[in-house]
Amino acid sequence: MALSANLFLRQSQSLVMTPQLMQSIQLLQMTHFELNQFIAQEVEKNPLLEFASNDEDLGGYGEREAKDERFEMAGETAGEPAGDTRNDGFEGGGDDLASDWYESDNTGHADRLSNELDTNFGNVFSDDASPQRADAPELLSQWKSMPGGEAGESYDLDDFVAGQVSLRDHLNEQIPFSLPAMGDRLIAQHLVDQLDDTGYLRADLSETAERLGSTIGEVERVLNTLQLLDPPGVFARSLSECLAIQLRQKDRFDPAMERLIENLELLARRDFATLKRLCGVDEEDLLDMMAEIRQLNPKPGSGFETGISEAIMPDIVVRPSADGSWLVELNPDALPRVLVSQSYFASVSKTSQDHAFLSECLQNANWLTRSLDQRAKTIMKVASEIVRQQDAFLINGVDHLRPLNLKTVADAIKMHESTVSRVTSNKYMLTPRGLFELKYFFTVSINAVEGGDGHSAEAVRHKIRLLISNESPNAVLSDDDIVDTLKKGGIELARRTVAKYREAMNIPSSVQRRREKRALAKVGSF
Incomplete structure (x- = not known):
């Protein structure tokens, strides 16, 4: 068979992992803190992006664009450049208004007299005047001395918050009062540097003495003095x-x-x-x-700040509605407040020569707003399906938590499992039962007796914890007894699984519990 070259025309579809698509995927799994950092970087790089003020309606990006268009129309009507959207002009001003105000015969004379006489009544009767509008409201938090910032009258609570003191700083403040000799302070400082976060000393005294050119007796003497410092128990080995x-x-x-x-x-x-x-x-x-x-206190150093603690902000808020169902909402405080200024793009593009840069900025800004909107919708879909699946948990508690996996939610909302996994990572839901991570609602299924409905592993662990907490000193349940009790309740579970769950919850064995409870019962403390 002879070989020959031929041309074929074939049409096919393929998914290309573009940089923007990769960033969209990363946005989906970002936490609230990471998302705010990312948006702040984009706003700093892109002149068309801006943070929305707290009093601004964030119902949709179209409303902001319409607002910018109104400002643009007002500027054009008043004879100003179309791109000046920062002046609070007369909205909807007509030709009569423009001729009466801007094109009157006395306009030039008024400007000349104002410049010559320096007539500025801004500082007269300042207590009775209306508050002065800030030139850049978005910078008030950084520049409090700007006009409208009310410098000297408003207080920032962050200025009065005490700084976090670390364990090493706390100890270094006490060492000069306990060890007056400079040689002893040098040894003490070396030992302080070898403390872990719990306050334990992880050092070999012989190696420390050899490294510092001292004797092990001197190091032990300094260590005995350091063990008397606050907090009690520090420098223990x-x-x-x-x-x-x-x-x-x-x-x-x-x-x-x-x-x-x-x-x-x-x-x-x-x-x-x-x-x-x-x-x-x-x-x-x-x-x-x-x-x-x-x-x-077995960990004396745990009471000191060792790092930056991040506050948890719920992404979803679930509350009961009047008709008996559940109302699932996105937390407005967790929504990013970023807008695209279309009018600023229109005004700058008329005078700027770098149209390619402005077009790229507009494209990136529109992509970011669409990605954030898609992110919010995806989180809402996943959270709504979780609430629908775990309705019994919200009503009756953890005993009625149903087994759930990613595939079930993905099939219900017609998305891929990887998307659901990214949405549930580091996202939190505030419910009447408390604050839970979205992954909390996904648990493996425990087989039921005689083919009944499966039970959630978290609900089974809760049942084991309740059984052990309610046992009496004379009838302490062994792992086999717990297996039989769960089987009567319709839960099929192996003894080794019960032991694994019990050890994971730091519950001692039946022999240890029996000794402790009998001893407590004899003295009447049980």
């Missing part, structure tokens, strides 16, 4: 030492408490019989010692 430091400062570190601290692994296993024999106390004294340990 283990949990036992941290608790011992705090008990010494409370003058409660007696021989019995010392032996209890040395055997924390027995306390974790609830081996009260061995602890009573080692400490030489009865059950009542042992329980009192355990109550004192519970009041201690």
Whole structure:
């Protein structure tokens, strides 16, 4: 068979991952804080984008464009350039108004007299005058001294907020009063630099002494002094030492408490019989010692700020409506306030020579507004479907949380699973039951007995937690008992799964719970 070259005409469709499409996908999974940062960068680069003021109606971009068109018509009617949309001119002014005001015979004389006599009555009777309009309202937060900013009368609460003090700063303020010698302060500063976020010392004293050219005895002496600083328990090298430091400062570190601290692994296993024999106390004294340990802080450095904490702002607000259904709304505080100034583009393009740059800016601005609008609609679709699927949870609580996966929601709103996954990442919904991440409503399904409806894994964990919290000291439930109880309730679950859920919720085993509850029952504290 001979080979030959031929020409074919074929029509096909393909999805091209353009840079704008990639940015649209990234916008979908951005948090509120990340989205505001991205929009601020775009507004800084694009002269056609601007932030909307808080008192401006954000019902749609068309209303803003219509407003700009009204300003443009007013400017043209008044004899001003069409692009000057910042002057509060006379809306809808006609020819009579233009001739009476702008083209009167005394206009030139009034301007000349004003310039020569410097007649400015702006500072006369300032208390009775109306508030002066700011030249650039969008910059009031940055330039409070501009006209209209009311400098000296308004206060910014951020100016009165105390700065966050880190653990190292807090300790460095105390070291000069405890260690007057400069050599000791050098050792102390080296030890402070090796503290972790919880306040524990993660350093080898021998290596520290060798590095600083000192003896290990001097390093230990400085360390003993540092362990007396605030917060109590700081500079500890283990949990036992941290608790011992705090008990010494409370003058409660007696021989019995010392032996209890040395055997924390027995306390974790609830081996009260061995602890009573080692400490030489009865059950009542042992329980009192355990109550004192519970009041201690195992992480003394956790109370200090270690980083910037981001406040969670709900993207969706769900509240009951009058007809008994649920009203799902986008949080207006989480919506980005950005607008496109079409009139500014029209006015600048008449005088500017760089039409390609302006056209690109207009294209990018329109793309951003469309992407933000599409993002809001997609979040609304996903949230509405989640509320429809989890209606029983909103009414009755976590016991009625239904199993749900991404495919179910994606099929219902006719979108891809990856889109639903991006929407539910780092997005939060405020409901009458509390604030939840959208991914909270997606849980695996637990098989039901005899082919019944499946149960949500989160609802099953909640049932296990309730069963254990309601058990009595004489009838502590084992994992097998929990399996049987759940089976009677229509939930088919293996014993190893119950053990896995229990350990994930930090619930001890039945043997440990039985020891603790019986000991508490004997002293009448249960």
